[in-house]
Amino acid sequence: MPVASDTEERTKDADATDEGLPINEVFYSLQGEGTLAGVPSVFVRTSGCNLRCWFCDSYHTSWEPTGAWRDVDSIVEEVQSHEQASHVVLTGGEPLIHEESVELLERLAAEGYHTTVETNGTIYRDAPIDLASISPKLASSTPTPNRDPKGDGEWEEKHEQNRIDMDAFSRMVDAYETQLKFVVTDETDLPEITDLLDRVRAATATAVADDDVLLMPEGMTREQLDGTRSEVAELAMEHGYRYTPRLHVDLWNDAPGT
Ligand SMILES: C[S@@+](CC[C@H](N)C(=O)[O-])C[C@H]1O[C@@H](n2cnc3c(N)ncnc32)[C@H](O)[C@@H]1O
Ligand SMILES: Nc1nc2[nH]cc(C(=O)O)c2c(=O)[nH]1
Numbered sequence: 738m739p740v741a742s743d744t745e746e747r748t749k750d751a752d753a754t755d756e757g758l759p760i761n762e763v764f765y766s767l768q769g770e771g772t773l774a775g776v777p778s779v780f781v782r783t784s785g786c787n788l789r790c791w792f793c794d795s796y797h798t799s800w801e802p803t804g805a806w807r808d809v810d811s812i813v814e815e816v817q818s819h820e821q822a823s824h825v826v827l828t829g830g831e832p833l834i835h836e837e838s839v840e841l842l843e844r845l846a847a848e849g850y851h852t853t854v855e856t857n858g859t860i861y862r863d864a865p866i867d868l869a870s871i872s873p874k875l876a877s878s879t880p881t882p883n884r885d886p887k888g889d890g891e892w893e894e895k896h897e898q899n900r901i902d903m904d905a906f907s908r909m910v911d912a913y914e915t916q917l918k919f920v921v922t923d924e925t926d927l928p929e930i931t932d933l934l935d936r937v938r939a940a941t942a943t944a945v946a947d948d949d950v951l952l953m954p955e956g957m958t959r960e961q962l963d964g965t966r967s968e969v970a971e972l973a974m975e976h977g978y979r980y981t982p983r984l985h986v987d988l989w990n991d992a993p994g995t
């Protein structure tokens with residue numbers, strides 16, 4: 738069923754309940770991105786997002802949010818059915834638009850799981866998060882009319898206004914072990930990354946090392962990554978940041994549930 742796309746809309750959604758989470762998919766795979774790439778993990782993907790990146794590889798959680806409302810018990814049960822996994826990745830959509838994500842993380846922590854939250858960094862929540870994998874959205878993510886996958890640029894202004902929230906971003910950096918994972922389209926993204934790092938370093942008590950900064954090539958298929966990965970790897974070397982592959986795309990291309 739369709740899921741309201743952000744918290745504000747969701748409260749108006751007659752289908753919304755006070756309990757549970759809108760779930761787009763739960764699957765077992767290898768963590769494909771970031772410092773934990775290669776680690777067997779169960780992915781819980783919530784539906785609904787407060788942003789609209791033109792390149793979003795999870796279209797059915799953002800541009801056309803779909804999923805089923807599920808209670809936390811049933812989600813935890815499905816996670817536990819993948820007996821080999823001790824890591825859980827909560828992603829979306831934007832998982833932190835949902836208050837119930839906190840309860841899910843509490844339950845998973847109580848069961849002994851390592852939890853990673855994949856987030857755009859615009860919403861802070863207090864929860865047992867072992868790794869906050871923050872992917873702040875750059876200007877190059879904005880759905881301008883010529884790049885809008887759905888309409889005619891209706892989301893451009895809202896996305897542009899909301900894509901960075903320095904308060905939420907810096908609170909998260911101070912509260913959790915963090916990696917900053919920037920989606921890079923080309924070299925023109927680098928000045929904005931440098932500027933965002935200056936701003937977050939000025940706003941936080943925690944040291945943000947260049948080693949915590951990862952450049953990830955934009956692309957949801959192998960073919961698209963063929964056009965970005967070499968350049969992004971060179972940019973990481975040039976600037977002293979890390980490079981992260983998109984291992985799942987290299988292994989399984991854009992197959993569902995990977
Ligand atoms: C679908 S998002 C969900 C979590 C959260 N909304 C966010 O953006 O961080 C999961 C990850 O995929 C990245 N991503 C989405 N589309 C991508 C693309 N076309 N190429 C590279 N990374 C992409 C995001 O930046 C984020 O790191
Ligand atoms: N294998 C795999 N690794 C991932 N790491 C982050 C993902 C995400 O969509 O948040 C993701 C994903 O969708 N698949």
Ligand code: SF4
Binds near residue numbers: 788795798830831874
């Ligand atoms: S913030 Fe994440 S889920 Fe939302 S549109 Fe961007 S990439 Fe997709």
Ligand SMILES: [Mg+2]
Binds near residue numbers: 795
């Ligand atoms: Mg993904």
